[in-house]
Amino acid sequence: METTISVNLKIWRQRGPKEKGQFVNYHLDNVSTGSSFLEMLDMLNQQLVEQGEEPVVFDSDCREGICGMCSLYINGHPHGPVQGITTCQLHMRKFHDGETITIEPWRSAGFPVIRDLMVDRNAFDKIQQAGGYVSFNCGGAPDANSTPISKEVADVAMDSATCIGCGACVAACKNGSAMLFVSAKVSQFALLPQGQVERKRRARAMVAKMDELGFGNCTNTGACAAECPKSIPLSNIARLNREFINAKCSE
Amino acid sequence: MIDFAKIKDMIDSSPIMKDFADIESSKLPEYQVDSKIPEGPIAEKWTNYKAHQKLVNPANKRLLDIIVVGTGLAGASAASTLGELGFNVLNFCIQDSPRRAHSIAAQGGINAAKNYQNDGDSIYRLFYDTVKGGDFRSREANVYRLAEVSNNIIDQCVAQGVPFAREYGGLLANRSFGGAQVSRTFYAKGQTGQQLLLGAYSSLNRQIQKGTVKSFVRREMLDVVIIDGRARGIIVRNLITGEIERYAAHAVVLATGGYGRAFFLSTNAMGCNGSAAVQAFKKGAYLANLAFTQIHPTCIPVHGEDQSKLTLMSESLRNDGRIWVPKKKEDAEAIRAGKKRPTDIPDEDRDFYLERRYPAFGNLCPRDIASRAAKERCDAGYGVGTGNAVYLDFKYAIQRLGEDEVRDRYGNLFDMYQMISDDNPYETPMMIFPASHYTMGGIWVDYELQTSIKGLFAIGECNFSDHGANRLGASALMQGLADGYFVLPYTMQNYLSDQIKVPHFSTDAPEFDEAEKNVRERIAKLMAIKGTKSPDEIHKRLGHVMWDLVGMGRTLQSLVKATEEIEKVRQEFYSDLRIVGSADDLNTELEKALRLEDFLVIAKMMAIDALNRNESCGAHFREEYQTADGEAARRDDEYMYVSCWKYTGDNEKPILIKEPLKYEAIKVQTRNYKS
Numbered sequence: 046m047e048t049t050i051s052v053n054l055k056i057w058r059q060r061g062p063k064e065k066g067q068f069v070n071y072h073l074d075n076v077s078t079g080s081s082f083l084e085m086l087d088m089l090n091q092q093l094v095e096q097g098e099e100p101v102v103f104d105s106d107c108r109e110g111i112c113g114m115c116s117l118y119i120n121g122h123p124h125g126p127v128q129g130i131t132t133c134q135l136h137m138r139k140f141h142d143g144e145t146i147t148i149e150p151w152r153s154a155g156f157p158v159i160r161d162l163m164v165d166r167n168a169f170d171k172i173q174q175a176g177g178y179v180s181f182n183c184g185g186a187p188d189a190n191s192t193p194i195s196k197e198v199a200d201v202a203m204d205s206a207t208c209i210g211c212g213a214c215v216a217a218c219k220n221g222s223a224m225l226f227v228s229a230k231v232s233q234f235a236l237l238p239q240g241q242v243e244r245k246r247r248a249r250a251m252v253a254k255m256d257e258l259g260f261g262n263c264t265n266t267g268a269c270a271a272e273c274p275k276s277i278p279l280s281n282i283a284r285l286n287r288e289f290i291n292a293k294c295s296e
Numbered sequence: 297m298i299d300f301a302k303i304k305d306m307i308d309s310s311p312i313m314k315d316f317a318d319i320e321s322s323k324l325p326e327y328q329v330d331s332k333i334p335e336g337p338i339a340e341k342w343t344n345y346k347a348h349q350k351l352v353n354p355a356n357k358r359l360l361d362i363i364v365v366g367t368g369l370a371g372a373s374a375a376s377t378l379g380e381l382g383f384n385v386l387n388f389c390i391q392d393s394p395r396r397a398h399s400i401a402a403q404g405g406i407n408a409a410k411n412y413q414n415d416g417d418s419i420y421r422l423f424y425d426t427v428k429g430g431d432f433r434s435r436e437a438n439v440y441r442l443a444e445v446s447n448n449i450i451d452q453c454v455a456q457g458v459p460f461a462r463e464y465g466g467l468l469a470n471r472s473f474g475g476a477q478v479s480r481t482f483y484a485k486g487q488t489g490q491q492l493l494l495g496a497y498s499s500l501n502r503q504i505q506k507g508t509v510k511s512f513v514r515r516e517m518l519d520v521v522i523i524d525g526r527a528r529g530i531i532v533r534n535l536i537t538g539e540i541e542r543y544a545a546h547a548v549v550l551a552t553g554g555y556g557r558a559f560f561l562s563t564n565a566m567g568c569n570g571s572a573a574v575q576a577f578k579k580g581a582y583l584a585n586l587a588f589t590q591i592h593p594t595c596i597p598v599h600g601e602d603q604s605k606l607t608l609m610s611e612s613l614r615n616d617g618r619i620w621v622p623k624k625k626e627d628a629e630a631i632r633a634g635k636k637r638p639t640d641i642p643d644e645d646r647d648f649y650l651e652r653r654y655p656a657f658g659n660l661c662p663r664d665i666a667s668r669a670a671k672e673r674c675d676a677g678y679g680v681g682t683g684n685a686v687y688l689d690f691k692y693a694i695q696r697l698g699e700d701e702v703r704d705r706y707g708n709l710f711d712m713y714q715m716i717s718d719d720n721p722y723e724t725p726m727m728i729f730p731a732s733h734y735t736m737g738g739i740w741v742d743y744e745l746q747t748s749i750k751g752l753f754a755i756g757e758c759n760f761s762d763h764g765a766n767r768l769g770a771s772a773l774m775q776g777l778a779d780g781y782f783v784l785p786y787t788m789q790n791y792l793s794d795q796i797k798v799p800h801f802s803t804d805a806p807e808f809d810e811a812e813k814n815v816r817e818r819i820a821k822l823m824a825i826k827g828t829k830s831p832d833e834i835h836k837r838l839g840h841v842m843w844d845l846v847g848m849g850r851t852l853q854s855l856v857k858a859t860e861e862i863e864k865v866r867q868e869f870y871s872d873l874r875i876v877g878s879a880d881d882l883n884t885e886l887e888k889a890l891r892l893e894d895f896l897v898i899a900k901m902m903a904i905d906a907l908n909r910n911e912s913c914g915a916h917f918r919e920e921y922q923t924a925d926g927e928a929a930r931r932d933d934e935y936m937y938v939s940c941w942k943y944t945g946d947n948e949k950p951i952l953i954k955e956p957l958k959y960e961a962i963k964v965q966t967r968n969y970k971s
Contacts (some may be wrong), residue, residue: 047599079599079718087405087604090429094830094885099877102884104392106565109606110712112396136716160882167513170393174505178498179457183781184372185502186448186455190412193466203484206491210395216475239457256853 047079048062050142054089056101057149062165068147078138082125083108083115085137086148103162108133110274112210112242115160116216117125118149123213123272131211131274151216155223156261166212168171168258171227176250179239192238204294205232207275214269220261229277229283235288245292252289312852314903316859318944318951328938329582329955331495331756332742333437338583339390339419339960342441342452342504345743346786349777350793357382360792361545361800363530365572367394369489369773370756371551372496373780381505382798383792386543387500388532388539391565395497398551398553398565399776402489403610403709404473406453406773408446413470417478419443424962427769429475429662430736430764431914431930432964433585434508435938435957436759442779443497445782446774450482452781456860458494460484472615473769475499475662475969482771486610486709492773496780517816517888519811520548520752527579527752531811533819535887538880539814542808544801547751547792549774550576551785553755554735555898556589559847560839562732563595563608573739573758574894577901581747582940584760585737586898587906587916590767591848592733593666596716596726597685602727603835607716609688610709611769614659616693616702617726619666620646621678621686621829628678638680638687638725649673653925657969664766664915664928665969667730671848681727689725700764730848731835734772737905740955744787745779748940753788755779765914819879822889827872832890834873835895838865842899850906851919857905867894901941901950911935932964 049072059066073092076085083105090100098190106114110131117132119125125135140146148162156164206229214225222229231248240247270279313319319329335881352360360383364375367389375387375528389397397719411417423443427434437915450468454460460482461469468758470479484491502511514535521529521544529544556562577583594609603690622628624646630636649669651658659666661819662897670686681684693702699722703710710721717727739754746753756776845858877883912928921929938955 077602080602081604081716084602084604088602090830090832094874094876095828097876100884104884106391106396106567107398107401108566109401109607111401111487112391112398112565113393113398114391130715134712136715136718138718163882166392167784170395170501170504170511170513173395173727173743180454180502180504181375181455183499183785184448186451189410189450189454189460189466192454192583194462196462196464196467197378199459199462202457203461203491206484208492209490210393233459234457237457237555239455239847239921274611 047077049075049077050137050140052076053087053143055145055147055194056162058101058161059158061160066158076137080137081133081147082119082135082137083133093268101162102160105133110134111209113211116151116160116164116211117211118152118216120147123151123216124274128271144284151205151212153215153221155215155221155258165235168260169210169212171226171258172223172251176243176247179234180243183228186209193214194238195229200238202233204211205229205236205277205281208277209275211274213272213274215260217272218261218264219266219268219269222263222269223260224263224282224285225273225277227255228281231288232242232284233280234286241285244288245295248288248292249283298843305775311858316907316949318949319953322953327942327953328871329740329953331435331743331955332468332744333435334743338436338440339433341437342444342815349790352796354382356796358384359796361386362383362542362547362549363388363545364549364551365530366397366551366553367500368551368553368756369493369496369776370395370780371397372500373777373824374551374755374784375509376496376499376503376902377781377785378788379506379508380860382508385503385509385888386511386512386545388517390514390516390535391656392513392865394492394500394511394513396415397493398568398775399493400490400771401565403486403608405471405483405611405770406449406479406492407473407483407768407770408450408774408963409452409480410447413479413480415478417480421478421965422446423927425476426762426768430766431909431928431967432764432936432959433588433913433957434762434764436961437961438788440961441783442762442775445778448782449774449777453492453495456498458484458491458495471612472660474611474614474666475768483606483612486612486706489773493778496777498499500898501952508582517575518890519575519603521811522579523647523801524806526750529803531810531815535793536882538878538883541656542803542812544803544808546795546798546801547753547788548759549753549755550739551756552758552778554738555895556732556735558838558878558895558899558902559732559842560835561598561603561606561843563592563606569891569894571894572896574804575737576747576749576752576754577943579749579896580943581752582740582751582942583738583901584740584938584940584948585905586902586941588736588765588910588914589732589902590663590734590736590915591672592665593663593730594688594728595731595733595830597681597729599910608733609713609726609728612664613688613706613709616697616705617659617688617690618648618692619650619659619688620648621680623647625677628680631680632683636730644652647678654969656971661969662766662768667848670730678890685727687725690721690730691725694722732765736760736765736767737761740938744790745888746787746791751791752877753784755784765916770775777911811969818885819890820885822873822893823875823879825873827868829868829872829874829875831873831875831885831892834865834869835888837868838862838892838895838899841865846903846906849917849919855903855907859900862896862903869893869896897905904950905939906942908939909935913967
């Protein structure tokens with residue numbers, strides 16, 4: 046049954062990337078438990094606007110867990126305490142009446158804060174630009190069924206390709222490592238026949254870009270996979286390591 | 297059938313239309329539209345066009361700049377392909393990365409006429425199904441071309457490494473979607489849009505790396521710059537700094553998606569908007585068929601006033617799910633009161649109304665029909681949940697296939713449903729209700745995808761061209777990618793071939809000064825209102841007006857009332873809007889206000905277009921025009937045309953221009969999904 050609850054919010058507010066931020070406390074009543082977490086923040090912002098204050102800035106777009114735009118560190122977890130979902134899929138029924146909820150932006154050197162809870166994830170695009178593709182021009186493709194791919198391989202490649210590029214893995218990692226993100230893309234192409242030709246070059250280029258942009262090394266603790274809203278498995282990182290070593294050895 | 301002559305006398309709105317639009321000027325020669333459909337039999341038009349069109353040689357391509365606004369399937373595929381060809385491309389999006397565009401949320405699949413299943417599919421059949429699904433209000437030549445290039449799209453995506461679902465033998469798998477009797481839909485779990493968009497994004501990234509495409513994120517287009525009658529640039533607002541920026545090019549491509557958020561609640565993303573279309577409209581591009589908005593039958597019902605968006609449950613669920621409501625009103629009442637559960641209703645007391653009304657297509661009838669049928673049952677008092685919901689039941693599929701197989705096919709969708717509704721769909725039927733999802737109408741384009749402004753092109757959902765009055769499932773992805781990969785990169789060259797002598801434009805031109813000045817004044821005007829209502833509050837009001845009066849069932853009265861109500865919301869917007877913060881800074885409230893201002897323009901045009909169309913066709917259901925058994929009654933004699941609207945001023949009547957539709961390859965008939 047849907048009821049309404051009251052919540053206390055402790056939200057990180059920061060004007061700009063170089064300015065000092067701080068936690069600000071808010072109180073919100075009449076939050077329907079059927080509302081999503083971001084709808085709760087919409088309500089808060091409506092309340093702030095009514096008081097003439099600037100709303101809390103946060104990213105969100107599709108609100109169905111697929112665009113990767115939303116982020117937020119909620120009560121110490123990227124995308125909140127429930128596993129396998131994004132913040133926009135988190136519902137208020139997961140919180141109890143009177144609870145204090147702490148909301149922070151992604152905390153990582155690779156993702157500077159733009160304002161409040163909004164961060165700059167442009168580094169992820171740069172890593173993809175370094176090699177996250179198959180090089181061929183539109184129009185030159187052979188018939189789609191000319192190369193059979195076993196269902197098992199296609200399914201594993203799909204599991205890797207499911208990454209939404211939200212950055213929760215980096216935010217969860219003590220080292221701010223982007224290994225899970227990079228490994229997901231490298232794995233997808235390493236598994237499929239289409240990715241074979243550029244397999245080694247891709248692994249080298251994407252890892253080099255990742256290092257260049259200041260993302261740390263893997264801690265081997267698995268926090269990334271545990272917090273990943275799409276449950277991208279850690280085995281991708283093992284595959285990335287193999288791909289990278291193999292590529293380096295054959296240089 | 298109803299007696300049209302009689303009804304026409306009673307309610308024909310042409311006298312009324314005079315109050316809303318200029319319907320006379322369209323007879324003037326300057327308002328005739330040229331759709332540029334190539335000569336020849338339908339199957340040869342595109343081949344002939346390509347054989348005779350003008351091209352730009354590789355050395356000259358480097359001299360030409362192209363702006364592409366949007367990075368969804370259409371925008372990303374166009375930007376990357378134009379980059380591959382050697383043009384200089386400037387690519388813009390409002391999100392923080394091109395990969396976030398709302399195409400990413402498309403779940404079910406993409407159609408193609410591969411006939412891999414050997415079930416009788418062909419280019420002609422895909423073409424036929426699409427025209428019929430669109431209720432004979434789309435342009436035949438465009439749709440045929442769409443079906444023709446559909447197969448290339450699948451080849452292209454597989455070569456990019458898109459992990460489509462496969463059979464155990466290693467070949468591609470297919471499933472069925474509404475409005476088709478073949479299995480032609482390719483898919484990647486329930487995330488087909490994501491995988492196709494990431495494929496286009498990967499090609500785009502390759503071009504960004506090469507330097508042929510420059511990517512500008514978190515930028516929102518606020519105007520098109522016209523120089524000597526041709527689109528030569530855009531004005532954008534940098535959403536991080538609030539700065540107004542100018543960009544010039546030889547041509548501008550709009551790939552900015554649909555205007556479904558005019559209803560406020562929709563399956564669209566929070567940032568989806570119709571603003572680029574409105575800017576183009578105000579600069580002279582025609583908007584067409586705006587009344588054709590798709591209400592998707594399978595969405596999770598509304599839960600309350602604080603809701604920000606609605607979530608779609610993929611149409612693919614209708615492959616195995618059966619839709620029903622209780623046969624007895626007292627059962628429906630008991631369920632609504634919480635006294636009975638759906639599982640308490642025995643099979644013989646369930647009304648599988650789609651199977652009952654449309655035996656040949658059953659649960660897989662097209663979206664407009666399924667949505668209206670749900671509304672009909674709920675309006676008649678058989679709805680469940682809040683009264684505005686019907687069941688989508690997998691009990692029968694689980695009996696037939698086993699829970700594991702159902703989980704394998706739809707697991708992620710079931711999880712999503714459970715997360716939102718807190719109900720387990722393996723045990724109790726899902727509740728669904730129609731919601732605004734896609735807009736078939738949009739910017740008018742000719743066969744070359746060029747708008748009525750020279751050098752301004754529109755692709756993907758933001759144009760009007762291929763879906764007629766109703767889009768079939770898994771056809772949006774097909775159209776976006778067809779436009780971007782295989783159509784625009786050709787047709788655009790026909791325009792650009794005589795532009796090679798035109799030097800790179802400077803943004804210092806007086807036209808840019810003027811456009812920027814207008815944008816700054818527009819923003820200043822909104823900031824100065826200093827009222828009491830947030831953009832979201834006013835947008836919600838507009839949404840209620842649109843859903844109640846311009847929604848699934850429209851009448852002459854409701855539409856006239858809609859125009860009055862929209863005007864009231866507009867007054868409220870200009871007198872009581874409150875935007876906190878500053879214009880020269882990151883300001884999400886200002887972004888919302890600017891988009892809402894444009895939605896108000898679109899909303900009014902939607903109502904006017906619906907008012908003008910005195911017939912029911914596809915998603916446009918005018919209640920006055922229906923057959924005895926409640927089906928849409930088209931009036932081909934009067935309305936077999938594209939209604940194009942020309943802007944004449946904020947408080948002036950738009951001019952109606954008609955593009956007649958001719959069907960040569962297909963015999964026009966009444967849509968029949970019953971037998």
